[in-house]
Amino acid sequence: MIWKRVATAVVLIPFVVGLVLWGSTGVVTLGLAIVTLLSLFEYFGLGEAIGHRAYKFWTATCALLILYLQWLTTVVRWGEFGSIAYPQKLSWLLVHFFPRAEDAFFVFVIGVTAITLFTKRPLVETLPAAGISASGLLLVAFPLSYAVRLHGQGTQGPRLLLFALVIVWAADTVAYFVGRTIGKHPFAPKLSPKKTWEGAIGSFIGSLLVGVAFAHFINAPLLQLLGMAAVGNVAGQAGDLLESAYKRSAGIKDSGNLLPGHGGILDRIDALILAIPVVWYYWILVCAPRS
Amino acid sequence: MIWKRVATAVVLIPFVVGLVLWGSTGVVTLGLAIVTLLSLFEYFGLGEAIGHRAYKFWTATCALLILYLQWLTTVVRWGEFGSIAYPQKLSWLLVHFFPRAEDAFFVFVIGVTAITLFTKRPLVETLPAAGISASGLLLVAFPLSYAVRLHGQGTQGPRLLLFALVIVWAADTVAYFVGRTIGKHPFAPKLSPKKTWEGAIGSFIGSLLVGVAFAHFINAPLLQLLGMAAVGNVAGQAGDLLESAYKRSAGIKDSGNLLPGHGGILDRIDALILAIPVVWYYWILVCAPRS
Numbered sequence: 001m002i003w004k005r006v007a008t009a010v011v012l013i014p015f016v017v018g019l020v021l022w023g024s025t026g027v028v029t030l031g032l033a034i035v036t037l038l039s040l041f042e043y044f045g046l047g048e049a050i051g052h053r054a055y056k057f058w059t060a061t062c063a064l065l066i067l068y069l070q071w072l073t074t075v076v077r078w079g080e081f082g083s084i085a086y087p088q089k090l091s092w093l094l095v096h097f098f099p100r101a102e103d104a105f106f107v108f109v110i111g112v113t114a115i116t117l118f119t120k121r122p123l124v125e126t127l128p129a130a131g132i133s134a135s136g137l138l139l140v141a142f143p144l145s146y147a148v149r150l151h152g153q154g155t156q157g158p159r160l161l162l163f164a165l166v167i168v169w170a171a172d173t174v175a176y177f178v179g180r181t182i183g184k185h186p187f188a189p190k191l192s193p194k195k196t197w198e199g200a201i202g203s204f205i206g207s208l209l210v211g212v213a214f215a216h217f218i219n220a221p222l223l224q225l226l227g228m229a230a231v232g233n234v235a236g237q238a239g240d241l242l243e244s245a246y247k248r249s250a251g252i253k254d255s256g257n258l259l260p261g262h263g264g265i266l267d268r269i270d271a272l273i274l275a276i277p278v279v280w281y282y283w284i285l286v287c288a289p290r291s
Numbered sequence: 292m293i294w295k296r297v298a299t300a301v302v303l304i305p306f307v308v309g310l311v312l313w314g315s316t317g318v319v320t321l322g323l324a325i326v327t328l329l330s331l332f333e334y335f336g337l338g339e340a341i342g343h344r345a346y347k348f349w350t351a352t353c354a355l356l357i358l359y360l361q362w363l364t365t366v367v368r369w370g371e372f373g374s375i376a377y378p379q380k381l382s383w384l385l386v387h388f389f390p391r392a393e394d395a396f397f398v399f400v401i402g403v404t405a406i407t408l409f410t411k412r413p414l415v416e417t418l419p420a421a422g423i424s425a426s427g428l429l430l431v432a433f434p435l436s437y438a439v440r441l442h443g444q445g446t447q448g449p450r451l452l453l454f455a456l457v458i459v460w461a462a463d464t465v466a467y468f469v470g471r472t473i474g475k476h477p478f479a480p481k482l483s484p485k486k487t488w489e490g491a492i493g494s495f496i497g498s499l500l501v502g503v504a505f506a507h508f509i510n511a512p513l514l515q516l517l518g519m520a521a522v523g524n525v526a527g528q529a530g531d532l533l534e535s536a537y538k539r540s541a542g543i544k545d546s547g548n549l550l551p552g553h554g555g556i557l558d559r560i561d562a563l564i565l566a567i568p569v570v571w572y573y574w575i576l577v578c579a580p581r582s
Contacts, residue, residue, distance in 0.1 A: 039331065049525035075464065094437055102393040106568055110526075111436055113565065126540035127338060131422020134429045139421060142393075190414065199378075208415060242404045277397055290456045 013169070020162050025152040028161070029071045035269060036063050036144050040265040043140050047132035048249035053125060054132040055115050062108040063141035066101045070145045073100060074152025077213035101145065108137060133286040139242075144269070146277035155281065161220050164279040167210045167229050168236045168271045178202030200237060207233035221285045226283045235278035236271035243270035304460070306414045309369070311453050316443045319452070320362045325433050326560060327354050331556040334431050337541035338423035342385035344416060345423040346406050352401040354432035357392050361436045364391060365443025386496040399428060419495065430533075437568035444574065452507050458501045458520050459527045459562045462494035469493030484533045491528060498524035519573045527562035534561035 004194055019031055044054040112133065136166055144226045179199025187195040211229030215222045243266055247253065310322055335345040403424065408416055409441055442452045470490025478486040502520030506513045532555055538544065 031527070049423075050418060052422065072295075075461050090484065100391060101391060102391060102396075105393075105396070105433060106430055106437075106572075109430055109565070109568075113529050116484070116536045117479070117529060118533050120314075123536055123539040126536045127343065127426070128422065128540075129340060130426040130430060131338075131343065133421065134426035135418070135421040135424075136521065138425045138429060139395055139400055139403065142396060146397075185484075188408070190407070238404050238408060245407045245414055245417045246421075248414040249419075253413075274400070281397075 002027055002230045006029065009169075016165065017162065020035075020151065020165065021158050022157055023155070025071060025074055025148060028151045029067055029148050032147050033064055033067050034139050037069065037146065038265045039140050039269060039273075040136050042264045043136045043246070044132065046246050046252060047128075047136075047249040049252050052128040052132040053121075053127045054113060055134060056133075057109045058115055059108070059133045059137050062104055062111065062137055063079065063145075065104040065107060065149060066137075066142060066145045069099055069101050070148040071152070073098070074148060100141065105137075108134075140266075140273060143273045143277045147272075147282075150276060150280045150283070153280075153288075156283075159214070160278070160279065160283055163210070163214050163218060163225075163228070165234060165272065166214075166273050167207040167279075170206040170210045171233050172271065173234055174206030175199040175203035177239045177251060188241055191241050191248065195241075203237060204230070204233050208234075224287050227286065228279055232275045232279045236275035239271045239274035243267065250284055259278070298405055300440045300460075304397045307409040307456065308453065311442065311456065312449050313500060314449075315363055316362060316448070319442045320358055321441050323360055323435065323438050323507075323539065324355055326556065327358065327432050328433065330560060330564075331427050331558045333555045334427045334537070335352065335423065336539050337543060338419075338427075339544050340541040342533050343419040343423040344412075345427060347401060347403045347424075347570045348422055349406055350424045350428050350432075351398070353395050353402065357397040357428075357433060358439060359393055360390055360392050362443070364389070364540055365439060373506045378571075395420050399425075401404060431564060432460075434564045437566040437571045438563075441567060441571045443573070444579075445512055447574075450505070451565070451570065451574055454501070454509060454516075454519070455523060455567045456563065457505075458570075459566050461501045462524050462527055464560065465497030466490040466494035476518075479532055479535075482532050482539065486532075487530055494528060495521070495524050498527075508530040515578050519579065522571045523566045527566035530565035533565070 015197060023031070040063055041056065044056050044059075047054055061112055087168040112130055114186055114199060116130070121129070147161055147164075150164065151157045153160055175195075176199070179194070179196045179202070183196030183198040185197040186193065187197050187200050211225040212222070215224055220228075301485075314322070331351055332347065332356055335347050335350075338345055403421055407421070411421070437450055438455075441455065442448045444451055467490070470485070470487045470493070474487030474489040475483065476488040478488050478491050498520040499517055501548055502516040503513070509516060511519075535566060
């Protein structure tokens, strides 16, 4: 089991690191689109286990639209217009008319309405279907789409996304080995019986060490990087537990079996779903205004 | 029944019209906050009828945050900065850091995570609770919040919101009387047995007449107003049927009993939930770029 896990990681990690560091934001968005769709469909699988059938195709379409709009915002933000003193009229247009991720949510509402009215499904499924579709879009696809924003933060972007990935990977790895060797006190016995306080604390320290390691790689003071690693770690651990709660709600052990030794893809990226947007907000609110 | 209905309308309509035409966007937002909370709680009531218990307090908080952010966007758009050639740095800040409705959705995700991890509710409720909360926020509260944007569209704003309200009111009234007198062919027998094609067509014509009536009131060509009335009417009728689908999914006849003769508040504003954002998008995409 552990060997399968390591082997999968050894194959995937260099690929992901290369994509993030040397791929354009557009290419990263495409890669993310695949991960988002796989995650969303695993989430829908959890819903189906308790009889909640999502509007799968439509929700997936809106998830892709969100990714596209996040990418478009990034391009306009930092690309063609970034260094040009664009005229008053254009900046007005940007603020007023430029489509954003939130517009995709209204497109979603329109589609759900049309599907509900024209579907041949039993009417009794309306509320559960709307629920599992809306929650998949809001709790899985939307937070993941922040990876596009993060990658698109100018020259720092790729490194910031890598930072979010590495703090989560380090957290997982340290938690695994610390928990196995010295872990005794259960951390969240109902949600995830194998997790221990020792592992959780180890995971936190692991993320902080990544913060130190990135000090010469990201243009921000060490204290801010440590803060970013700390909030990213807490968000990641919370995301991990949240997905355990989904699975227990659905009465399922693994959300999927895509990656050998890692369970499903949702199992693998649950921590990133929350860690990535938290790192983005930390960067935007704490680091960027001072730089 | 019909007298109760008329009496309630006679009391409420002048109040709403006065508020929309002479109230500031802030005051309209406060009024809308009450309507949004009542609607959201009725929606949660439908969920509870099938055992889906929402995170009520948290979702309501995020609904208010969405309204606040929509109002804030409106103020910055058209208020202090509207007529000033604000400097490059500021317009950059507006595009990059200014909080939008979409940020409230991530705040929602964080809160749902925290509640899920710290709640004492059975874990099996996680997916249904996330579903009914997310769908309430996305399908009820978020579309309604577009009323703030619409009202905040400069000098035309209050008239545009009134336009959206009146096309829906006229649609309902004409549909009711036409359907009662000459209605024969069922329109959506499964969803709403009393609706007829005659009523639906009458409702469409009623909305178009409102478009004509507003020609000297809103600064846009008649053809565009007719188009706005047409799409608003279709969206309104769809919103009406969507709420019928929710109720049938929950096995409930009326979503509430707040307004004498009108059923619940969700029954009363179901058409507006879709008509208001559709009118807003029509205005922004079709009318405003040419004005």
